[in-house]
Amino acid sequence: xxxxxxxxxxxxxxxxxxxxxxxxxxxxxxxxxxxxxxxxxxxxxxxxxxxxxxxxxxxxxxxxxxxxxxxxxxxxxxxxxxxxxxxxxxxxxxxxxxxxxxxxxxxxxxxxxxxxxxxxxxxxxxxxxxxxxxxxxxxxxxxxxxxxxxxxxxxxxxxxxxxxxxxxxxxxxxxxxxxxxxxxxxxxxxxxxxxxxxxxxxxxxxxxxxxxxxxxxxxxxxxxxxxxxxxxxxxxxxxxxxxxxxxxxxxxxxxxxxxxxxxxxxxxxxxxxxxxxxxxxxxxxxxxxxxxxxxxxxxxxxxxxxxxxxxxxxxxxxxxxxxxxxxxxxxxxxxxxxxxxxxxxxxxxxxxxxxxxxxxxxxxxxxxxxxxxx
Amino acid sequence: xxxxxxxxxxxxxxxxxxxxxxxxxxxxxxxxxxxxxxxxxxxxxxxxxxxxxxxxxxxxxxxxxxxxxxxxxxxxxxxxxxxxxxxxxxxxxxxxxxxxxxxxxxxxxxxxxxxxxxxxxxxxxxxxxxxxxxxxxxxxxxxxxxxxxxxxxxxxxxxxxxxxxxxxxxxxxxxxxxxxxxxxxxxxxxxxxxxxxxxxxxxxxxxxxxxxxxxxxxxxxxxxxxxxxxxxxxxxxxxxxxxxxxxxxxxxxxxxxxxxxxxxxxxxxxxxxxxxxxxxxxxxxxxxxxxxxxxxxxxx
Numbered sequence: 001x002x003x004x005x006x007x008x009x010x011x012x013x014x015x016x017x018x019x020x021x022x023x024x025x026x027x028x029x030x031x032x033x034x035x036x037x038x039x040x041x042x043x044x045x046x047x048x049x050x051x052x053x054x055x056x057x058x059x060x061x062x063x064x065x066x067x068x069x070x071x072x073x074x075x076x077x078x079x080x081x082x083x084x085x086x087x088x089x090x091x092x093x094x095x096x097x098x099x100x101x102x103x104x105x106x107x108x109x110x111x112x113x114x115x116x117x118x119x120x121x122x123x124x125x126x127x128x129x130x131x132x133x134x135x136x137x138x139x140x141x142x143x144x145x146x147x148x149x150x151x152x153x154x155x156x157x158x159x160x161x162x163x164x165x166x167x168x169x170x171x172x173x174x175x176x177x178x179x180x181x182x183x184x185x186x187x188x189x190x191x192x193x194x195x196x197x198x199x200x201x202x203x204x205x206x207x208x209x210x211x212x213x214x215x216x217x218x219x220x221x222x223x224x225x226x227x228x229x230x231x232x233x234x235x236x237x238x239x240x241x242x243x244x245x246x247x248x249x250x251x252x253x254x255x256x257x258x259x260x261x262x263x264x265x266x267x268x269x270x271x272x273x274x275x276x277x278x279x280x281x282x283x284x285x286x287x288x289x290x291x292x293x294x295x296x297x298x299x300x301x302x303x304x305x306x307x308x309x310x311x312x313x314x315x316x317x318x319x320x321x322x323x324x325x326x327x328x329x330x331x332x333x334x335x336x337x338x339x340x341x342x343x344x345x346x347x348x349x350x351x352x353x354x355x356x357x358x359x360x361x362x363x364x365x366x367x368x369x370x371x372x373x374x
Numbered sequence: 375x376x377x378x379x380x381x382x383x384x385x386x387x388x389x390x391x392x393x394x395x396x397x398x399x400x401x402x403x404x405x406x407x408x409x410x411x412x413x414x415x416x417x418x419x420x421x422x423x424x425x426x427x428x429x430x431x432x433x434x435x436x437x438x439x440x441x442x443x444x445x446x447x448x449x450x451x452x453x454x455x456x457x458x459x460x461x462x463x464x465x466x467x468x469x470x471x472x473x474x475x476x477x478x479x480x481x482x483x484x485x486x487x488x489x490x491x492x493x494x495x496x497x498x499x500x501x502x503x504x505x506x507x508x509x510x511x512x513x514x515x516x517x518x519x520x521x522x523x524x525x526x527x528x529x530x531x532x533x534x535x536x537x538x539x540x541x542x543x544x545x546x547x548x549x550x551x552x553x554x555x556x557x558x559x560x561x562x563x564x565x566x567x568x569x570x571x572x573x574x575x576x577x578x579x580x581x582x583x584x585x586x587x588x589x590x591x592x593x594x595x596x597x598x599x600x601x602x603x604x605x606x607x608x609x610x611x612x613x614x615x616x617x618x619x620x621x622x623x624x625x626x627x628x629x630x631x632x633x634x635x636x637x638x639x640x641x642x643x644x645x646x647x648x649x650x651x652x653x654x655x656x657x658x659x660x661x662x663x664x665x666x667x668x669x670x671x672x673x674x
Contacts, residue, residue, distance in 0.1 A: 029498035029542045033520055122492055258506055260493045264455050264486060269565070270479030270507035315493040 111328025114302025127303035132196025140166020163289030225351020241290035300358020406461030436612035439622035479507035483562030504564025551578030
């Protein structure tokens with residue numbers, strides 16, 4: 001008969017035990033510090049390289065040596081030395097850099113929110129756009145614009161707050177659905193999204209139609225998802241929200257691991273599921289609301305990126321969440337570079353590019369990888 | 375038994391005996407009434423109806439009963455996954471209603487019936503999650519918090535106990551039902567619990583692993599003083615491996631006692647409304663339940 005291995009008492013870690021833990025760690029069966037550092041190091045490096053490439057491309061390419069010099073000068077607070085570098089400097093620092101930063105922040109946030117929603121709803125297709133959280137946030141921001149929140153001196157922080165409120169409204173409905181079913185099965189998830197999207201779009205269209213023509217045109221462009229040249233002050237407003245939201249989200253990575261096992265299992269492992277879920281839902285609404293109020297509805301990043309990252313790096317949220325954030329940011333930066341250079345000087349809304357990349361992937365998952373959707 | 379296992383037994387004996395029936399109660403269940411919220415309008419539909427019993431420390435208690443008798447609900451109430459409307463449940467003398475979920479998780483491991491997984495965690499990662507309730511609370515900073523070597527060693531030991539070391543690197547979504555079941559039991563063992571609650575632990579398992587898990591549970595009781603409460607449909611398994619059996623019907627205790635007192639033909643016929651044969655097991659002498667079977671024509 002098989003024997004039980006010797007009992008290990010907590011607090012009695014010996015040398016004999018440590019080789020066992022090394023054995024588990026060395027084969028990549030569990031996430032270790034070194035694997036975490038390696039993966040994120042490589043992704044971080046890629047992000048920096050890609051952002052330089054994105055700075056290079058534009059209506060007029062700027063040489064990489066020039067980019068590095070301007071960036072170095074900006075960091076060390078030196079003024080430009082000659083005429084040509086002055087023009088390049090303005091283009092880089094006032095046009096391309098803020099836009100690339102915005103793209104990175106938005107992509108980063110949407111991918112992180114996607115990871116959180118997928119674990120919370122136990123559904124690998126969950127995504128703020130598909131679920132209708134983005135359109136809820138868009139409605140909130142549109143209402144804000146209608147009542148003039150965009151023109152107050154608090155504009156840069158007031159619109160994200162409106163978006164937060166709208167996103168929260170959508171998530172309350174989703175939360176009720178999930179609470180009724182225990183998890184959100186794929187069909188009711190999609191159905192919830194379709195219904196919420198329909199209602200919110202109708203209301204947004206209504207608001208658009210009663211605005212003056214020039215403001216309504218701006219709103220339409222924003223709704224399609226755009227990263228058009230933000231000012232640094234609007235970036236700061238966004239960053240305040242995102243830093244709070246994402247830091248809190250990142251503090252919940254281990255809880256997300258446990259929640260991904262299912263609600264009852266999570267409770268038997270000591271997670272106060274109701275509290276954790278409420279907390280996480282509010283955070284996802286906060287981040288989505290802030291992002292949407294600035295960049296409009298950019299879809300599918302929250303679904304495609306975590307899915308791809310999970311395939312390569314595994315399901316542990318301690319790696320999945322930061323890695324998805326980096327990949328999402330890099331992906332949106334690149335997509336936006338394509339959007340502004342493909343038929344330059346005309347810009348394509350970046351939401352179109354991400355939807356064209358993500359939509360087919362979504363169909364592929366639904367048609368051929370049903371096994372992944374449970 | 376092999377010589378190696380005998381020396382192990384000797385070693386176990388020489389250690390402080392883990393399991394002595396202390397007379398302490400792991401669980402004290404006092405007049406518990408439970409029903410699901412949506413049924414509140416129907417006065418008669420208590421799932422658990424004025425239930426009182428205790429679980430002794432260091433025993434294997436089997437809960438049996440027909441479908442819908444409240445077995446799974448009882449297990450969930452014990453795990454505080456559901457809160458009874460009336461009555462009180464004490465866990466080692468403390469009212470579970472006053473305990474935090476995390477405190478309970480350090481004492482009670484739960485293996486649920488549905489072990490379906492959605493996300494591709496590896497087996498090792500899944501088992502290691504059993505250490506979660508023992509990790510320091512890391513509300514703000516420690517989203518990363520790596521497991522200590524001790525945690526990993528405990529998880530590895532749980533995997534050895536459940537014979538899933540060879541699956542370490544496999545992804546849980548790709549396991550068979552039995553492998554998944556053993557993974558989840560290993561995760562519960564990694565919690566280093568004092569009490570293990572299992573809902574149909576052998577449902578997905580083949581004969582070999584049914585026997586193996588049942589005897590592992592008994593050995594855990596013997597060597598580590600684990601209290602085991604398991605819900606099962608398999609009367610024979612429960613009769614062979616449990617110290618006491620709790621027979622439930624309509625949320626009430628019909629019988630509670632050693633197998634010989636509970637597995638009796640009249641009692642089973644009354645509860646299950648069908649005739650069965652009960653005779654002593656040729657090996658253990660414990661009661662054995664046989665279905666009456668169909669009459670076979672003597673010509674063939």
